[in-house]
Amino acid sequence: MSETAGAPRLAFRLRRDGLFPRILVAIGLSMLCAAVLVALAGHNPLTAFRAMLAGALGSPYQIGTVLNRTCPYLLAGAGLALCFRAGVINMGSDGQIAMGGIGTAATVLAWPGPPTVITAIAALIAAILCGGLWAAVATAIHLGRRVHEVLVTLLLNFVALLFVQLVLSGPLGQPGAGFLQSPAMPRAVWLWRVPHFYFHIGILIGVFASLALSFLLWKTPWGFAIRVTGRSRAAAAYAGFSTAAVTWGVMLTAGGLAGLGGGVEILGLHHRLIEGFSTGFGFKAVTVALLGALEPAAVIPAALFVGLLETGALAMQRQIGVPSALVVVIEGITMLFILTATVRRA
Amino acid sequence: MAALLEMRGIVRCYGKLRANDGIDLDVHAGEIVGLLGENGSGKSTLMKVLFGMVPPDGGGIVFRGKELAGHRPGDAMAAGIAMIHQHFMLVEAMTVVENVMLGWKESGWWLGRHAMAARIRETSERFGLALDPFARVADLPLGRRQRIEILKAVLREAELLILDEPTSNLAPSEVTELLAILRRLRQDGKGIVFITHKLPEVMAVCDTVTVLRAGKVSGRAPVAGASRAGLAGMMVGRDVTAPQILGEIAPGPIRLDIQGLSGPGLGPIDLTLRGGEILGIAGVDGNGQLELAETLAGLRRATAGRISLDGQEITRATVNARMQAGLAYMPADRSSTALVRSMTIADNLMLRDSRRAPYRRHGLLAGRAGLTKAKALMQRFDIRAPSPATPASRLSGGNQQKIVIARELDRNPAVLIAHQPTWGLDPGATHFVLERMIALRDAGACVIYISSELEEVLSISDRVAVIAGGTIAGIMARAAIDMPQLGLWMSGRAA
Numbered sequence A: 001m002s003e004t005a006g007a008p009r010l011a012f013r014l015r016r017d018g019l020f021p022r023i024l025v026a027i028g029l030s031m032l033c034a035a036v037l038v039a040l041a042g043h044n045p046l047t048a049f050r051a052m053l054a055g056a057l058g059s060p061y062q063i064g065t066v067l068n069r070t071c072p073y074l075l076a077g078a079g080l081a082l083c084f085r086a087g088v089i090n091m092g093s094d095g096q097i098a099m100g101g102i103g104t105a106a107t108v109l110a111w112p113g114p115p116t117v118i119t120a121i122a123a124l125i126a127a128i129l130c131g132g133l134w135a136a137v138a139t140a141i142h143l144g145r146r147v148h149e150v151l152v153t154l155l156l157n158f159v160a161l162l163f164v165q166l167v168l169s170g171p172l173g174q175p176g177a178g179f180l181q182s183p184a185m186p187r188a189v190w191l192w193r194v195p196h197f198y199f200h201i202g203i204l205i206g207v208f209a210s211l212a213l214s215f216l217l218w219k220t221p222w223g224f225a226i227r228v229t230g231r232s233r234a235a236a237a238y239a240g241f242s243t244a245a246v247t248w249g250v251m252l253t254a255g256g257l258a259g260l261g262g263g264v265e266i267l268g269l270h271h272r273l274i275e276g277f278s279t280g281f282g283f284k285a286v287t288v289a290l291l292g293a294l295e296p297a298a299v300i301p302a303a304l305f306v307g308l309l310e311t312g313a314l315a316m317q318r319q320i321g322v323p324s325a326l327v328v329v330i331e332g333i334t335m336l337f338i339l340t341a342t343v344r345r346a
Numbered sequence B: 001m002a003a004l005l006e007m008r009g010i011v012r013c014y015g016k017l018r019a020n021d022g023i024d025l026d027v028h029a030g031e032i033v034g035l036l037g038e039n040g041s042g043k044s045t046l047m048k049v050l051f052g053m054v055p056p057d058g059g060g061i062v063f064r065g066k067e068l069a070g071h072r073p074g075d076a077m078a079a080g081i082a083m084i085h086q087h088f089m090l091v092e093a094m095t096v097v098e099n100v101m102l103g104w105k106e107s108g109w110w111l112g113r114h115a116m117a118a119r120i121r122e123t124s125e126r127f128g129l130a131l132d133p134f135a136r137v138a139d140l141p142l143g144r145r146q147r148i149e150i151l152k153a154v155l156r157e158a159e160l161l162i163l164d165e166p167t168s169n170l171a172p173s174e175v176t177e178l179l180a181i182l183r184r185l186r187q188d189g190k191g192i193v194f195i196t197h198k199l200p201e202v203m204a205v206c207d208t209v210t211v212l213r214a215g216k217v218s219g220r221a222p223v224a225g226a227s228r229a230g231l232a233g234m235m236v237g238r239d240v241t242a243p244q245i246l247g248e249i250a251p252g253p254i255r256l257d258i259q260g261l262s263g264p265g266l267g268p269i270d271l272t273l274r275g276g277e278i279l280g281i282a283g284v285d286g287n288g289q290l291e292l293a294e295t296l297a298g299l300r301r302a303t304a305g306r307i308s309l310d311g312q313e314i315t316r317a318t319v320n321a322r323m324q325a326g327l328a329y330m331p332a333d334r335s336s337t338a339l340v341r342s343m344t345i346a347d348n349l350m351l352r353d354s355r356r357a358p359y360r361r362h363g364l365l366a367g368r369a370g371l372t373k374a375k376a377l378m379q380r381f382d383i384r385a386p387s388p389a390t391p392a393s394r395l396s397g398g399n400q401q402k403i404v405i406a407r408e409l410d411r412n413p414a415v416l417i418a419h420q421p422t423w424g425l426d427p428g429a430t431h432f433v434l435e436r437m438i439a440l441r442d443a444g445a446c447v448i449y450i451s452s453e454l455e456e457v458l459s460i461s462d463r464v465a466v467i468a469g470g471t472i473a474g475i476m477a478r479a480a481i482d483m484p485q486l487g488l489w490m491s492g493r494a495a
């Protein structure tokens, strides 16, 4: 990867890195492996792939499903790309997404008066604040006590997930539901869905946020500080960039965006807070950030790809009945191949 | 006698640039060949081709009568070629023996540390390496670490040693010892390629020199009988060894005032600098030079004392505030502090100025203006590279250093702290940099010039201070230089 003051167009940057051919080879190889696995499981790979394709792209509704699934990965992943660029290994998206969900649910359920669009906007802002707050806790511990950021962010994930359980069995819970979940939210706060496709506008927020982060990274002095800090802490200090300030900046940005991802997921998809709604999202976000070569704008196609793969694989499981473990294996293999093809060589 | 190494017509291109353009090089057994040339003339590239780190685009290599082609570093080592890298490939937490055995088939399946230690002692004695097999690498000074690399080469029966600017980060006494080691290696029949920009070193050990210019051999001569001026002339086409004559000092107002400055490994230090003055700081490396420079630049915190610049106290000011106040700093550590090697020349030129015009406009990075500025600086400071968008890592060592110099001088600083600023520069570029420092001084700025290169310090300083054990052992004016006294100060509390 090379960087310039002029920051040439993204397409150019990607092309110069020779990514496209390598990605194609990686996809081809992973398809081959998946085919072998499906065949070993006693199914016809061709039927399986057809089911997968149809399940992901077969109808407007399916496409909408892909986009909805992509949304939290994209929001969290773009923020992570920024963190990783600064050399801050934030593994706390899971928790930050969960906190965003709590913020959203609490705002809607505690809203005085009849819920309106304003309620939804306030709920999303609350999601950003809660996600940011969770990142802030991690950052404060990391910088204040010099605990490694991976450790802090990872451990806080567990706390956040338990916190969701706590609020659901207490103030935000729906008594007698049998599950840990909140009461359903009024229609007035649901995110608007594009007719026919049924995807909610979260994806647009995600695309906008990623493009904004890309702009920030390449076109502003702050982005420059992030890139320098990620390459060499010593050079950043010499340049007069405060590592602490950069760390706070990227952590709060990533936390806020992950929180927003949680809020969007609640208001757009589930319409209630559910226990474990965000489980595993954080790691998908990491994958997506790496797939996108830490380029926020490139996280968009990366997240779409993962959303597509997941939706398709689930459809394949439903339609031809391959075991669900196989689906996870295929997902994993594909990501491994693509990561191997895309990570920067030292 | 057939040559140990024959390189014929070596060509290596980087894009359109012909970094090596048909170079011949012969090295005989028992011969030290000095490889000289301006920054970017292709010396390192030629050695990388020889060692198999980059494939040549043309030409052939014959080593010990066998053709060497399509080889990688592993093959080169097996054939008997060793390269002493500038960044040593050692595991610091391990001992000398362990480092020697690392990745070497002959150390066998079981680690016979003591048998190996005996061999190390024997070899170390033979070549005057003075290495204790059981010393931990982390505890050894740089000069000793370099000798471990030499030891490894000798033990592995290398017949040809390549040393690419091996003396640039050594203290003068370590340099003398290294040169003595090279002589013993020569006696033992090894061939050596020695790259350096320091003519006295060439005169001291080399048998012949080969001079490169723009990827071609521009001269070849035996050292016996050659004069320093003659060699310099061959290198840059003009004599650059003339001493720098300073004009009369016209002391201005006090610009930098340092009182009782202390920190870990530093001080207390009192220094007062007036405008129009260069204060040279000499001393054996590791005696507080880095601590002093970094404390002044704001990268280390002072535990006591005060620094004021033009009457304004900056003891606790941030790096940025100090820059704003007019303080420039050229760090000695080029690889990770002064430069971000993976970033472009343009990015590196704006490293410390991204928040100021012309790099910033309306709160955004002014990409176009930045590139224009970078092009102008590259021209003015003779930074040789295809374009400002070239990553700094692709530049030759000397050209990388010019980026740092260009950036810091371009700000027109009130006070400049220069730590080993001519490290890796060829004589021509060194001359240019020294001239610029003098121009800065004549314009009323003050310069703190820290270098272990005594000759350089003496040639451009109005006053010379010696740092030893973290404090200033003494200061003398240019007019009253007393070499024995300087020597005493330097060795006084030296580690």
Ligand SMILES: Nc1ncnc2c1ncn2[C@@H]1O[C@H](COP(=O)(O)OP(=O)(O)OP(=O)(O)O)[C@@H](O)[C@H]1O
Pocket (backbone or CB within 6 Å): B014, B017, B019, B037, B038, B039, B040, B041, B042, B043, B044, B045, B046, B384, B385, B393, B394, B395, B396, B397, B398, B399, B424, B426
């Ligand atoms: N990886 C690379 N990519 C592109 N150009 C390169 C690369 N490595 C070296 N060059 C170019 O090749 C030329 C020769 O470089 P080289 O490092 O051999 O010079 P050198 O003689 O060792 O100089 P110095 O005295 O400054 O170390 C330079 O112009 C340099 O910019």
Ligand SMILES: [Mg+2]
Pocket (backbone or CB within 6 Å): B043, B044, B045, B164, B396, B397, B398
């Ligand atoms: Mg070189």
